Amino acid sequence: MVDMDNIAVGIIGMGDMGKMYARRISAAGWRVNACDKPEKYEALTQEFADNSKIHLYADGRLVSRSSDVILYSVEAEAIARIVSLYGPSTKQGAIVGGQTSCKEIEIDAFRKHLPEDVQIVSCHSLHGPKIDPKGQPLVLIRERASDESFALVENILSSFSSKHVYLTAQEHDRITADTQAVTHAAFLSMGTAWHANNQFPWEMNRYVGGIENVKCNIMLRIYSNKWHVYAGLAILNQWAKKQIRQYAESVTELFKLMLGGHREELEKRIRTAGEAVFGTAGEDRELLLRDDVLDRYSLSNVPKKRTRNNHLSLLAMVDCWWKLGIVPYDHMICSTPPFRLWLGVTEYLFRKPQLLDEIIDTAIEDNTFRSDDLEFTFAARAWSECVSFGDFASYKDRFENIQEYFEPRFPEATRLGNEMIRVILAKT
């Protein structure tokens, strides 16, 4: 039996995720010792004044010295530097973990900077701070810990009612490259293309209908988050560059086939990719998404008459999975809401033969989306280059520039997106 009164959970980094962790863990009855940078101490003390279970400290050294289980919830890019500052002050025998999306560099930092008597159990909530964690995957990584210590961390994190998934750091990073990194690349590129063409897609007649709703809502959701969340995940994960590069190549090659009017080659490639990803694996499975669900979550006030689209972004996603040998269903236990929605719409498209025929016809015969697709292709390549160069500063500039453009629609998109995710989660 754990004596909850004598266990203190430390949280270093009181940003969006750190606050969510502090609130939920304290609500379950645990004492929380928390800090952010020293200059935020006063404001945080006021913000949490009414919560007697959350105790604010000026810095991570004080939290490390006084806590039994410590979670770093800071920018992935800065994890090594921050652990080097506070890690040596960790209480003897304590358990340390982190919340960054890139586990290999995080665990390396712990191994390098923590005293040997300190145990390591890390975690990763596979959802954003505004989502109800209940039922969402929560990855647990037992790097070095006794059974008792691991059970204590699980007990504390059970405050979220999430679904625990047990992985190594390497397995985690491999899966998140396949799922998150490449999904983000697609949505970042959509936003970049719409911005480049000076479009708010939901205001346009040609972006009406279920699949377009998902594209708009998730694109806005991603741009409403902080840039470093996506930059860290893409740039610091050893596999992500390759996956993102393949996505850009798939976009480019499919677009060239469309432009050149190479119907036979395009069709063969799309159908081969579809067979590899959805063929036997998906045949007897119920579709993740239905028309009524897709159509319900529109940001648009324009008339509901659907324009045929070749859905280059989705075709390229399936092509990319095929080229990389990824079976996306294998990653369902370790997936984020945007990934599940993205898989849902690609599946919807590939398992409706009439729709796929229409898409192939549109890709060859219809020029309506050509200029959008051109910008989308540039954007996919530019994000891939930015990630390949490991260029955090230019990632930030690109991201924040587009974020500013879409900002007015974030509250509504978050509301709709959360509702959409709730309904779809109930099915998956």
Ligand SMILES: NC(=O)C1=CN([C@@H]2O[C@H](COP(=O)(O)OP(=O)(O)OC[C@H]3O[C@@H](n4cnc5c(N)ncnc54)[C@H](OP(=O)(O)O)[C@@H]3O)[C@@H](O)[C@H]2O)C=CC1
């Ligand atoms: N947001 C999301 O959807 C998810 C994020 N994650 C991961 O969780 C981690 C936290 O993300 P999130 O909360 O969104 O990001 P935030 O930027 O909101 O939070 C990070 C916080 O850590 C603070 N910080 C930086 N340096 C120090 C320091 N030396 N001591 C104490 N605090 C410090 C930051 O301050 P400042 O801003 O001044 O630098 C900021 O307040 C990231 O690694 C992210 O990748 C994981 C799952 C989902």
Ligand SMILES: O=C(O)C(=O)Cc1ccc(O)cc1
């Ligand atoms: O918007 C969402 O729900 C996300 O999927 C956000 C997210 C970003 C980074 C992570 O490491 C995990 C989740």
